[in-house]
Amino acid sequence: MGNLEILLQAPIFSVQLLIDGLLVGSIFALAAYGMALLWGVMNIINISQGDFVILGGYVTLTLYNAGIHPLFGVPVAAVVLFIVGWVIYRAVIYRVVDRDLFISILATFGISILLQQLMDQIFGADIQSVESGLGQFFLFDNQVTVSQIKLVAFAVVIVVGVVLVLFFKKSRMGQAIRATAQNARAARLMGINTDRVYAMTFAMNAALCGAAGALVVMTWVIQPFIGLAYTIRSFMIVVVAGLGNIAAVVAAALGLGAAEQFAAFLLGAEFQIGFVFGLLVVILLVRNMFLKRQRQVLK
Amino acid sequence: MFRYLKPVFAPLTAVALVMSFAGAAHAKVEGDTIILGAALSFTGKYKTNGKHTKNGYELAVKKVNEMGGINVDGKNYKLKVIYYDDESTPARGAQLAERLIKQDGVQYMLGPYSSGLTKAMAPVTEKYKIPMVEGNGASRSLFNKGYKYLFAVLSTSEQYLAEAINLAAQQALAAGKDPSSIKLALAMENDPFSQDIRAGVLDDAQTHSMNVVIDDKLPKELNDMTVTLTKVRALKPDVLVVSGHSKGAATAVRQMMEQKVDVPMFAITHCEAADVVGKFGPGADYTLCATQWAETMTYQDKYFGAAPDYAKLFEKEYGYTPPYQAAESTASVLVWVDALQRANSFDTGKLRDALAATDMQTFYGNIKFDETGKNVAKPMVLRQIQSGQYKVVAPTKWASDKLIHPRPKWSER
Numbered sequence: 156m157g158n159l160e161i162l163l164q165a166p167i168f169s170v171q172l173l174i175d176g177l178l179v180g181s182i183f184a185l186a187a188y189g190m191a192l193l194w195g196v197m198n199i200i201n202i203s204q205g206d207f208v209i210l211g212g213y214v215t216l217t218l219y220n221a222g223i224h225p226l227f228g229v230p231v232a233a234v235v236l237f238i239v240g241w242v243i244y245r246a247v248i249y250r251v252v253d254r255d256l257f258i259s260i261l262a263t264f265g266i267s268i269l270l271q272q273l274m275d276q277i278f279g280a281d282i283q284s285v286e287s288g289l290g291q292f293f294l295f296d297n298q299v300t301v302s303q304i305k306l307v308a309f310a311v312v313i314v315v316g317v318v319l320v321l322f323f324k325k326s327r328m329g330q331a332i333r334a335t336a337q338n339a340r341a342a343r344l345m346g347i348n349t350d351r352v353y354a355m356t357f358a359m360n361a362a363l364c365g366a367a368g369a370l371v372v373m374t375w376v377i378q379p380f381i382g383l384a385y386t387i388r389s390f391m392i393v394v395v396a397g398l399g400n401i402a403a404v405v406a407a408a409l410g411l412g413a414a415e416q417f418a419a420f421l422l423g424a425e426f427q428i429g430f431v432f433g434l435l436v437v438i439l440l441v442r443n444m445f446l447k448r449q450r451q452v453l454k
Numbered sequence: 455m456f457r458y459l460k461p462v463f464a465p466l467t468a469v470a471l472v473m474s475f476a477g478a479a480h481a482k483v484e485g486d487t488i489i490l491g492a493a494l495s496f497t498g499k500y501k502t503n504g505k506h507t508k509n510g511y512e513l514a515v516k517k518v519n520e521m522g523g524i525n526v527d528g529k530n531y532k533l534k535v536i537y538y539d540d541e542s543t544p545a546r547g548a549q550l551a552e553r554l555i556k557q558d559g560v561q562y563m564l565g566p567y568s569s570g571l572t573k574a575m576a577p578v579t580e581k582y583k584i585p586m587v588e589g590n591g592a593s594r595s596l597f598n599k600g601y602k603y604l605f606a607v608l609s610t611s612e613q614y615l616a617e618a619i620n621l622a623a624q625q626a627l628a629a630g631k632d633p634s635s636i637k638l639a640l641a642m643e644n645d646p647f648s649q650d651i652r653a654g655v656l657d658d659a660q661t662h663s664m665n666v667v668i669d670d671k672l673p674k675e676l677n678d679m680t681v682t683l684t685k686v687r688a689l690k691p692d693v694l695v696v697s698g699h700s701k702g703a704a705t706a707v708r709q710m711m712e713q714k715v716d717v718p719m720f721a722i723t724h725c726e727a728a729d730v731v732g733k734f735g736p737g738a739d740y741t742l743c744a745t746q747w748a749e750t751m752t753y754q755d756k757y758f759g760a761a762p763d764y765a766k767l768f769e770k771e772y773g774y775t776p777p778y779q780a781a782e783s784t785a786s787v788l789v790w791v792d793a794l795q796r797a798n799s800f801d802t803g804k805l806r807d808a809l810a811a812t813d814m815q816t817f818y819g820n821i822k823f824d825e826t827g828k829n830v831a832k833p834m835v836l837r838q839i840q841s842g843q844y845k846v847v848a849p850t851k852w853a854s855d856k857l858i859h860p861r862p863k864w865s866e867r
């Protein structure tokens with residue numbers, strides 16, 4: 156446990172891990188919002204979630220290559236992906252919304268393959284990244300670095316979260332989405348155009364992923380075939396957080412982010428992902444126990 | 455209904471079978487053309503390197519044909535390569551190897567791109583006893599299976615970064631220190647290729663009894679190295695070696711720069727493929743990059759002259775500087791040419807023996823195979839990025855420039 160000693164002797168490094176974990180988690184939170192939304196409203200688990208993220212990254216890269224500051228990529232990628240999402244809904248998703256969960260998983264898996272190959276054709280298979288031009292904050296005698304782009308990401312996530320909550324509470328469309336999530340049939344009887352609601356939901360999810368992708372390409376690197384990592388991560392966050400609660404999604408994303416940084420430091424990087432999956436199993440077991448107990452009380 | 459068609463099907467099948475055998479018998483050499491076969495990645499994640507490989511093969515074929523072709527048994531033959539797209543998937547590669555051999559009758563194979571694809575195709579070529587010369591499969595596991603028909607012109611993966619360890623030892627001695635005082639940090643992707651590299655590095659570290667303080671295996675799904683770099687800041691190793699294909703290279707250089715992590719020696723693979731100079735500019739300076747070949751080296755052969763001449767010709771033809779993936783592909787074709795001429799025969803058995811006895815110099819380097827089929831005559835090269843230029847700094851015999859050691863601290867740049 157040599158690594159634990161480092162943390163005990165120089166606690167400053169745990170500050171670094173904590174900050175990084177929280178900020179990394181915030182980027183995943185965006186894609187996880189979208190997944191929770193989609194899952195909750197349409198009962199669709201979107202396998203192509205990560206590919207939307209990567210596509211958002213490529214939109215930002217295209218802007219960057221055209222000489223536009225990549226930070227504009229965040230809104231632009233969101234808008235472009237909103238349109239892409241709408242088109243994909245109209246082309247494919249509306250056919251599978253009310254069907255078995257398995258069918259929609261297959262359909263989105265197909266979309267994922269299609270998007271990967273298209274991105275490969277258009278942008279090439281090389282690793283790409285974008286320089287945001289933002290620097291780092293160096294704290295505690297340069298022992299802790301905080302990259303400013305990750306702070307921006309954090310701010311974006313908070314702002315988007317608040318906007319989403321307001322949207323669902325105040326706007327007509329938001330209310331319609333919530334009503335549809337509760338009971339699609341009843342919503343339809345009340346005169347809500349659920350088809351439109353679904354289209355809106357799917358497009359909003361794609362837009363959230365697009366914004367996340369813009370942040371990813373400024374923070375790390377992208378490549379047409381690495382989307383799945385983002386799909387799995389958002390899936391995991393949603394499983395931990397549950398569907399209906401944006402604050403819980405943020406908390407789960409940040410918590411998982413921090414937990415995996417510590418796990419990677421203490422156990423070695425090879426256990427970073429494994430640890431998170433282990434944690435997922437534990438959380439599911441614990442949840443299951445609590446749920447069982449509730450059910451017994453209800454009887 | 456099929457019952458009634460049976461009498462029709464049986465003769466048809468027989469005819470088809472006979473035709474396919476008849477085709478196979480003639481296809482290896484058609485008229486005055488010798489046909490080589492290759493499955494390459496034209497789509498999917500390896501398509502960039504698949505293109506480099508094809509360009510390398512094509513340039514060799516063009517040059518050899520221009521210079522009169524190959525003389526076998528008193529007759530001149532031209533070269534031609536049949537290509538298929540393996541879609542960057544090993545399963546498809548294996549199918550295509552089968553197809554090239556069984557349907558197209560190809561008897562002389564060129565390798566695909568990447569160790570994974572080569573690993574999928576080698577059992578097939580081995581089964582049919584068809585020799586394959588490859589320049590893009592470096593994994594150690596290709597050469598411990600007892601394959602008899604596989605020949606690789608490139609240095610194998612455990613050699614990739616071992617040179618960096620020796621260089622660090624030399625630097626320590628020059629500074630009057632004991633190499634065993636050196637602290638090593640390793641961050642290697644958790645895939646067969648990078649783990650081979652790790653094994654090679656650890657072997658050399660052991661010979662110098664160096665101390666390995668960090669030994670991280672980076673998950674494939676991950677593109678963040680912050681944790682490892684935090685450890686580097688805490689433990690202050692003397693050497694950091696990173697391997698993880700282009701993604702690992704780009705991530706390592708980027709995060710070292712952003713987080714201003716100081717380490718006296720920093721060595722990685724795939725600098726060129728990740729274009730770290732183009733992406734990160736001065737941030738990539740002083741990085742040591744392992745490469746199979748550099749266009750500044752002085753090896754030569756009669757087809758291409760010296761390495762710089764090859765580079766010039768390649769650039770004229772395809773409009774970009776040849777990466778080593780192209781050079782080693784060209785060299786694979788040259789090995790075939792040499793073997794065909796020495797064997798003076800089209801018999802695959804004789805050709806295999808001729809290939810095994812190869813001992814030649816090409817613009818790419820010396821080529822001589824050991825009994826496992828890997829090239830033991832060519833060392834890996836280390837280049838250091840100095841003011842945005844790749845300069846050969848090791849091994850000392852081929853070095854064109856002096857190593858800048860230790861890397862200047864970020865605060866002093």
